[in-house]
Amino acid sequence: MNLTKVKAIIEALVFASSVPVSLKDLAEILQLHEHTVKQLIYDLIAEYKDGQRGIRIKEIAGGYQFVTDAECADYVEKLKKVPRPNPLSQAALETLAIIAYKQPITRAEIEALRGVRVESSLATLLERDLIQEAGRKDTPGRPILYTTTTRFLEYFGLNTLDALPKIEEWTDETLLDLVMNSD
Amino acid sequence: MISTTDHSDHGTYRIKLDNFEGPLDLLLHLIEKAELDIYNIPIARITDEFLEYLKDIELLDLQAAGEFLVMAATLMQIKVRMLLPKPVPDEDELLEEEEDPRLELVERLLEYRKIKEVSKTLRSWEEEGSRYFRRSGGYFPDQEVAAALDMGGEVTLWDLVQAFKNLLESLTPTLELEGMPDEQYSISDLMREIEEKLSRKHEFFFSSVFTGLPSRKAIVTAFLALLELIRLKRVKVFQNGEFADIEITKWEDNKR
Numbered sequence: 001m002n003l004t005k006v007k008a009i010i011e012a013l014v015f016a017s018s019v020p021v022s023l024k025d026l027a028e029i030l031q032l033h034e035h036t037v038k039q040l041i042y043d044l045i046a047e048y049k050d051g052q053r054g055i056r057i058k059e060i061a062g063g064y065q066f067v068t069d070a071e072c073a074d075y076v077e078k079l080k081k082v083p084r085p086n087p088l089s090q091a092a093l094e095t096l097a098i099i100a101y102k103q104p105i106t107r108a109e110i111e112a113l114r115g116v117r118v119e120s121s122l123a124t125l126l127e128r129d130l131i132q133e134a135g136r137k138d139t140p141g142r143p144i145l146y147t148t149t150t151r152f153l154e155y156f157g158l159n160t161l162d163a164l165p166k167i168e169e170w171t172d173e174t175l176l177d178l179v180m181n182s183d
Numbered sequence: 184m185i186s187t188t189d190h191s192d193h194g195t196y197r198i199k200l201d202n203f204e205g206p207l208d209l210l211l212h213l214i215e216k217a218e219l220d221i222y223n224i225p226i227a228r229i230t231d232e233f234l235e236y237l238k239d240i241e242l243l244d245l246q247a248a249g250e251f252l253v254m255a256a257t258l259m260q261i262k263v264r265m266l267l268p269k270p271v272p273d274e275d276e277l278l279e280e281e282e283d284p285r286l287e288l289v290e291r292l293l294e295y296r297k298i299k300e301v302s303k304t305l306r307s308w309e310e311e312g313s314r315y316f317r318r319s320g321g322y323f324p325d326q327e328v329a330a331a332l333d334m335g336g337e338v339t340l341w342d343l344v345q346a347f348k349n350l351l352e353s354l355t356p357t358l359e360l361e362g363m364p365d366e367q368y369s370i371s372d373l374m375r376e377i378e379e380k381l382s383r384k385h386e387f388f389f390s391s392v393f394t395g396l397p398s399r400k401a402i403v404t405a406f407l408a409l410l411e412l413i414r415l416k417r418v419k420v421f422q423n424g425e426f427a428d429i430e431i432t433k434w435e436d437n438k439r
Contacts, residue, residue: 058315070314087309090204090302097301113294116205116250154317156308165304167297 006030007040020063020154061153062160088124095121096130100152100164104134104145122146130155206254207295209236214292221292224285226265230258261285338420338429346389346429347406354393354402368401373408381418381433389420389429 009030014021023041027034041064045057058067068076088096095118098110110118125131129151136142153160203209213232214221237251264284377392392409396402409431412418419434 056315060317065317067315067317070311073314073316076316085313087306087313093302093305093309094204094298097298097305100305101301113291113298114205115207115254115291115295155312156305157312158308165301167301 003040006032007044010037010040011044014057014064015066017065020060020065022063026064058157059159060157061150085128088128089121091116091118092121092124096125096148096152099125099131099146100148100161101167103147104137106137106143106145108143110146128155206233206251207291208299209233209251210254211292211296211299221296222289224289226258226262226285230255230262233258257288261288338422342422342429343389343410343420350390350393351399351402368396368404370404370408370411373401373405374412377405377408377412377431378417381431386430386432389431392431 010026013026013029023034023038026041027037030037041057045059048056054069054072055066056069057064060067094114095110098113099105102109102113107118107122110122122131126133129149131146131152132149134145134147137145148161152158158164203212210229210233213229213236214224217228217232219225219229234255237255261284380387380391392405393402396405409418413420416434418431420429420431422429
């Protein structure tokens with residue numbers, strides 16, 4: 001089987017799936033090494049990108065999926081006749097940001113960071129499948145722990161959680177000195 | 184497609200003092216606006232400005248107002264502690280430095296500032312993400328349902344769809360004859376209804392999910408509700424033998 005043929009098969013597999021197809025699945029089906037498949041996928045991605053086409057292959061949530069080109073969005077929207085989902089409220093977004101970085105985390109811990117109650121934000125995020133309950137913390141009251149979902153990655157077009165922007169350590173060790181000396 | 188309603192922080196739930204997301208947000212705004220050093224906040228000045236904003240709070244919502252008032256109290260407490268003369272240290276205690284009363288607040292503000300920065304990035308990704316449509320079309324997690332069913336074993340998604348199709352065909356004449364007024368059913372309503380039934384009966388036949396529903400639309404909605412419950416692993420379906428009726432049970436009850 002030559003590589004052009006394999007590339008065509010990969011294209012077919014990604015097209016046929018309604019969820020992102022993982023590199024592992026592709027390699028298994030094709031009986032090829034993952035790095036070979038990855039190289040071919042990247043070729044494909046580049047071909048779609050350079051070819052001025054209306055569709056792209058995108059790396060989402062640890063897999064590959066066909067998406068429409070962003071520049072066509074206004075037109076595609078008319079076809080679908082469904083509005084885009086409402087953007088998240090600022091409150092929900094901040095709550096989600098905290099969960100993304102500090103998961104698993106309890107409601108009380110989120111509230112301490114935001115300085116406000118987050119009940120309704122959590123309800124929205126759960127309903128939109130962006131977060132999930134992930135067991136309970138082993139502290140008094142056994143509060144529920146929250147983590148982000150695969151849907152979270154898809155929603156923000158992320159490949160893995162590692163793709164989140166890096167921020168310096170949340171508790172700044174040098175902070176104490178700074179405050180002490182600023183008098 | 185499964186629609187979600189955003190019942191989040193819109194409307195009356197949260198008072199937004201000019202769109203501040205809470206006391207920390209307001210405080211950060213005051214500091215940044217005046218280009219103050221966050222590590223050396225002039226507490227007296229900031230407290231005054233903070234209180235000035237609080238005058239705008241209408242006591243419509245005690246919860247939200249409370250959050251701002253707690254912060255106001257914290258600020259005033261810090262202010263007082265900073266005004267108190269420091270005790271003259273004994274020679275023995277020279278090395279013991281007193282903790283700056285602002286320390287805890289500064290730490291919270293720095294953390295909150297990071298959250299705000301990250302949420303800006305998320306917002307731009309959200310916007311970008313809404314510009315392309317995924318090959319799957321709308322969000323209908325058929326593959327997740329299929330996966331959840333796989334774990335249940337005996338019934339496939341195809342079986343379910345087939346059973347539903349047969350049921351719909353057998354009911355259609357009745358529905359059309361009766362011409363009942365179309366009540367509004369949402370997927371989440373019907374999910375709740377199925378779960379309530381299960382809490383009373385532990386298991387029942389597939390067809391009884393749909394009994395008493397007045398219209399085709401309601402029946403389709405009920406079927407979607409069932410699929411959603413399967414996907415969320417809250418219910419399980421199984422079949423005792425090839426031609427038996429499909430039965431539904433709670434996920435954790437099923438020990439067969």
